[in-house]
Amino acid sequence: MGILDSFGALVSSIIASIVLLVFAIVSFFITVFIVQVGAGLAGYSPSGDYIVLSAAILATGAIVAGATPMSSLAGVEE
Template identity: 90%
Template sequence: MGFLDSFGALVSSIIASIVLLVFAIASFFVTVFIVQVGAGLAGYSPAGDFVVLSAAILATGAIVAGATPMTSLSGVAE
């Protein structure tokens, strides 16, 4: 039964990785839209590569910040 349990854990890990990758891509597309609209509202018309670069930096920061445990900042001991 140990083989089936480990196989199930492997499959669930692969599915979780795929779901997280899809959410990361969706987050990137939303961030590209927000950066492009924000630049347009500010009166700027940046090139596409700068929009993608800034969206990539913002999306990466959001993903890393969401994955980082913040328990040390809250002052609550586990």
């Protein structure tokens, strides 16, 4: 049963990686839309490369912040 358990863990981690990748891509597209609308509301018309760069930085920051364990900041011990 050890091999089947290992195979199940491998498949579940692959599925989790695919789901996280899809969520990251969706998050990036939503951030591109928000940055573009926000720049328009502020009266700016930046080129597409600056919009994509700022959206990539914001999406990366959100993903890294979501993956960072916050228990050390709250004083909670595991």
